[in-house]
Amino acid sequence: MSTSVSPRIISLLPSASEILDCLGLTPFVVGRSHECDYPAEIQTRPICTAARLNSLKPSGDIDRDVQQLLQSALGIYEVQFDVLKNLKPTHIVTQDQCDVCAVTLGDVKKAVEAIADADIKIISLQPNTLAEVYADINQVADEFGLDSQAVLDGLQQRVSHCRQQTNELKPAQRPKVAAIEWIDPLMGGGNWLPELIELAGGENILGHQGQHSPYVNWDDLRDADPDMVVVMPCGFDLARTRQEMLADLAQHPQWRQLRAVKNDHLYICDGNAYFNRPGPRLVDSLEILAEIMHPEIFERQYPEQAWTKLPLVQ
Numbered sequence: 001m002s003t004s005v006s007p008r009i010i011s012l013l014p015s016a017s018e019i020l021d022c023l024g025l026t027p028f029v030v031g032r033s034h035e036c037d038y039p040a041e042i043q044t045r046p047i048c049t050a051a052r053l054n055s056l057k058p059s060g061d062i063d064r065d066v067q068q069l070l071q072s073a074l075g076i077y078e079v080q081f082d083v084l085k086n087l088k089p090t091h092i093v094t095q096d097q098c099d100v101c102a103v104t105l106g107d108v109k110k111a112v113e114a115i116a117d118a119d120i121k122i123i124s125l126q127p128n129t130l131a132e133v134y135a136d137i138n139q140v141a142d143e144f145g146l147d148s149q150a151v152l153d154g155l156q157q158r159v160s161h162c163r164q165q166t167n168e169l170k171p172a173q174r175p176k177v178a179a180i181e182w183i184d185p186l187m188g189g190g191n192w193l194p195e196l197i198e199l200a201g202g203e204n205i206l207g208h209q210g211q212h213s214p215y216v217n218w219d220d221l222r223d224a225d226p227d228m229v230v231v232m233p234c235g236f237d238l239a240r241t242r243q244e245m246l247a248d249l250a251q252h253p254q255w256r257q258l259r260a261v262k263n264d265h266l267y268i269c270d271g272n273a274y275f276n277r278p279g280p281r282l283v284d285s286l287e288i289l290a291e292i293m294h295p296e297i298f299e300r301q302y303p304e305q306a307w308t309k310l311p312l313v314q
Contacts, residue, residue, distance in 0.1 A: 005090075006028060007025075007028045007090045007091050007144060008028065008030045008087065008088060008089045008090045008091070009025060009028050009029045009030065009089065009090070009091045009092075009093065010029070010030060010031040010032070010048055010084065010087060010089040010091070010092045010093070011029055011031070011032050011033065011036055011042070011093050012032075012033045012048065012049060012079075012092060012093065012094040012095075012108065013033055013035070013036070013093070013094060013095050013125075014033065014035050014036045014037065014038065014277050014279075015095075015125070015127075015277040015278045015279035016036075016093040016094070016095070016125060016140075016279070017029065017032060017033075017036040017038065017039075017042050018038055018039075018277060018279035018280055018281060019093075019125075019136060019137050019140050019279045019280065020093065020140065021038075021039050021042070022137065022151050022279075022280045023137070023140060023141050023144070023146055023148065023151060024146075025140075025144060025146075026039060026041055026042060029042060029045055030045060030046070030087050030089060031045050031046050031047070031048045031083065031084070031087045031089065032045045032046070032047060032048065033047070033048060033049040033077075034047045034049050034050055034051065034077075035049075035235070038273065038281075046083055046087060047080070047083070048079060048080050048083050048084050048087070049077050049078065049079055049080060050077065050078055050080060051077055058184065058244065058247070059182060059183045059184045059233065059236075059244050060184035060185070063182065063184065063185060077107070078107070079107055079108065079110075081115070084115060085115040089120055090119075090120065090121065091120065091121045091122075091123060091143070092108060092112070092120055092121070092122050092123070093123045093125065093140065094108045094122060094123070094124055094125070095124060095125045095126065108122060109122065121143070123139065123140060123143055125139070125140075125278075127191075127192070127278040128191045128192065128210045128211070129191070129192055129195060129209060129210050130159070130192050130195055130196070130282060132278075133192070133278050133279065133280075133282055134152055134155070134156070136278070136279075137151060137152060137279075137280070138152065151280070155280055155283045158283050158286075158287065159199065159283060159286060162199050162200060162201075162286055162287065162290050162298075163199055165201070165290070165294075165297050165298065166199070166200065166201030166290070166294065166297070169201050169294075171203075173201075174201055174202055174203045175202050175203065175226075175227035175228045175265075175293055176202070176203045176205050176224070176225075176226045176227045176228070177197050177202040177203065177204060177205065177226060177227070177228045177229075177230060177289075177293065178205055178206050178221060178224065178226035178228070178229045178230070178260070179193045179194075179197060179204070179206060179207065179230050179231075179232065179275075180206075180216075180229060180230070180231040180232070180233070181193070181213045181232060181233060181234055181271070181275075181276070182213070182233055182234060183231065183233055183244050183245065183248050184244075184248060185215055186215065186216040186217070186218070186221065187213045187214065187215055187216060188206025188207040188213060188214050188215075188216045189204075189206060189207045189213060189232070189275075190207035190208065190211050190212050190213035190214060191207075191209075191210065191211070191212065191213065191278070192209070192278060192282060193207060193213075193275065194207050194208060194209040195209045196275075196282065196285055196286045196289055197289060199286055200286055200287075200289035200290040200292075200293055200294070201290060201293050201294050201297070202228070202289070202293050205224045205226055206221075206224070218252070218254045221254070221258070222254060222257055222258065225258060225259050225260075226258065226259070226260050227259065227260055227263075227265060228260050228265040228266075228267065228292070228293065229258065229260040229261065229265065229266050229267070230267045230268075230269060230289065230292060231245060231266070231267065231268045231269065231271075231310075232268075232269040232270070232271030232274070232275040232276065233271050234271055234272075234276045235271070235272050235276060236270075236271055236272055237270050237271075237272050237273065237305075238268060238269065238270045238304075238305055238306070238307070238308065241268045241269070241270070241271065242268055242310065245268055245310055246310075264309065264311060265309075266309065266310045266311075267292050267307060267308070267309055267310065268307065268308060268310045269285075269288060269306065269307040270305060270306050270307065273306070274288060274306065284302070284306075287301065287302065288302050288306055288307050291307070292307060
């Protein structure tokens with residue numbers, strides 16, 4: 001590290017904590033967001049943010065609360081000014097990608113202005129594609145005088161392996177995949193997810209690469225009639241996703257009309273740990289998709305806590 005003074009870093013989103021960790025910077029992280037939980041060591045750091053909504057509610061209620069907060073211009077999360085000030089950070093890593101995912105860049109700037117006696121560098125990440133995640137890793141490394149090439153080479157080699165294994169698949173061998181990022185209301189997978197699906201040997205049918213996740217109505221999903229449905233709600237682990245899906249299967253008979261569900265190709269994933277975090281574990285997410293879509297090519301390496309099949313409940 002080029003600086004002569006050890007940095008004091010606050011990470012205000014989970015993917016930033018994972019980027020800092022892959023670069024060996026976790027020992028310099030002095031504070032975190034309330035959602036930062038990986039690596040495990042990060043959970044010992046003071047929490048610098050709080051949510052203005054109850055994340056334990058059903059997904060439909062959470063969506064309504066989110067919309068109300070966004071309309072009120074309050075923001076979904078708030079910065080704990082006193083904690084931030086007491087930690088005396090030299091750097092804050094935040095994001096300007098999604099107002100629903102973490103504190104906004106505007107709120108972070110206001111917090112820094114409120115403790116203006118300190119000289120704090122704000123590092124803002126804005127990834128929408130896999131290439132932009134690589135760029136974010138490089139940006140963070142550059143800020144601290146580190147070389148990110150070894151980290152990026154390792155991630156890109158794993159991506160290249162998946163691409164090489166699926167390049168020769170014929171169109172008929174590429175399943176039509178519906179990635180679901182929210183259950184009630186339905187949202188398709190956007191940003192990096194369409195890219196991951198294509199790399200893993202599938203045909204993405206919801207959302208567009210580099211664009212935010214779209215709302216999806218039931219008629220459109222039924223008309224698309226995917227070969228596979230992969231559900232990875234934002235912020236939900238596998239147990240929570242299973243709970244929400246079982247309730248939604250009972251509530252919406254439309255699920256049973258889908259070819260994917262009839263043919264036992266409905267899968268649930270730990271979206272919180274993998275798919276929803278634009279950091280190094282997006283490559284894990286790619287490998288999970290490859291295991292799901294092409295078990296004849298990719299031997300399973302991820303545990304059942306990462307993903308599992310959800311049989312149709314009669």
